[in-house]
Amino acid sequence: MDQVLGMKWLKELAGNLLSALGIDVESPLGGGLQFFLYDVVKIAILLCALIFLISYVQSYFPPEKSKKILGRFHGIGANCIAALLGTVTPFCSCSSIPLFIGFTSAGLPLGVTFSFLISSPMVDMGSLILLMSIFGVKVAMLYVLLGLVVAVIGGTLIEYIHMEDQVEEFIRRANAVDIDSPSLTPKERLVYAKDQMTETFRKVFPYILLGVGIGAVVHNWIPASLIEGILGKKNPLGVVLAAVLGIPMYADIFATIPIAEALLYKGAQLGTVLAFMMGVTTLSLPSLVMLKKAIKMKLLGVFLAICTAGIIVVGYLFNAFQGMIL
Secondary structure: OOOOOOOHHHHHHHHHHHHHOOOOOOOHHHHHHHHHHHHHHHHHHHHHHHHHHHHHHHOOOOHHHHHHHHHOOOOHHHHHHHHHHHHHOOOOHHHHHHHHHHHHHOOOOHHHHHHHHHHHHHOOHHHHHHHHHHHOHHHHHHHHHHHHHHHHHHHHHHHHOOOHHHEOHHHHOOOOOOOOOOOOOHHHHHHHHHHHHHHHHHHHHHHHHHHHHHHHHHHHOOOHHHHHHHHOOOOOOHHHHHHHHHOOOOOOHHHHHHHHHHHHHOOOOHHHHHHHHHHHHHOOHHHHHHHHOOEOHHHHHHHHHHHHHHHHHHHHHHHHOHHHHO
16 A cells, blocks of 8 residues: 555655765755655646546546436435545536536426535545545545535535525526437547646646645744644534635645645644645635525525535544544
């Protein structure tokens, strides 16, 4: 696990390269450069491989087919399927919203579409693999499982309180275009996956550089005592603070993991850094602005409250059982 997903060999290679250039990797500058080179290359490799694989799988689930699949289920079963479907769809909340709008205008139950909207940025196959590479199998599996639980419960609650009138009129009156996507050949699916990988990598890579840069600063320049005081065991509100701080940011799972890794190394609690990750990926300010165009303030507030509460509960659960799963 350490050598394949964690790529510890790459960290040693980066350290040897810097040492050959006369840079002391034990110094803050050298350690920061090693962290930066190692994480950027590692995440870039995993990112390209994962996007290609996920996009190939996603080629079997165009919006029209996804809508038909969701339409076959009812009740909480539909919420579960919608949450699972979110794991093979776009990586950030902003790119999930157009699909949410399409599903809603197609007449799918509001709670079902919100289960999809919550799970799509919070939980995907990419986050599973990347979390395994940093935190191990137990943490990754629990993160995905609890993320799906938050998505299912959140969508079910929204369905239960009947807020269909809080969807903007132009979406409720939209006529969904039901067009079957043409069948793709294996070669066309490979080309589609390659194009998606290239396009997504170009969009995401600047955020990866920013996230790894912040992680390198935290990892090598921020005193551990400061991180422990703010996000460690001494602050019972650390989870709440981390979740709230994550909301104004805009990034995806690939950019937030290096920051979470550095925070955990410096003494932050596991649940606290995961709450930060969930806040960034699920409730980023740009995505909330986009969502406001589709739903009214009352529903937006309910969505924000449910997601925030779910993220905080998940964070405290991870903190409570950190010793058992790390």
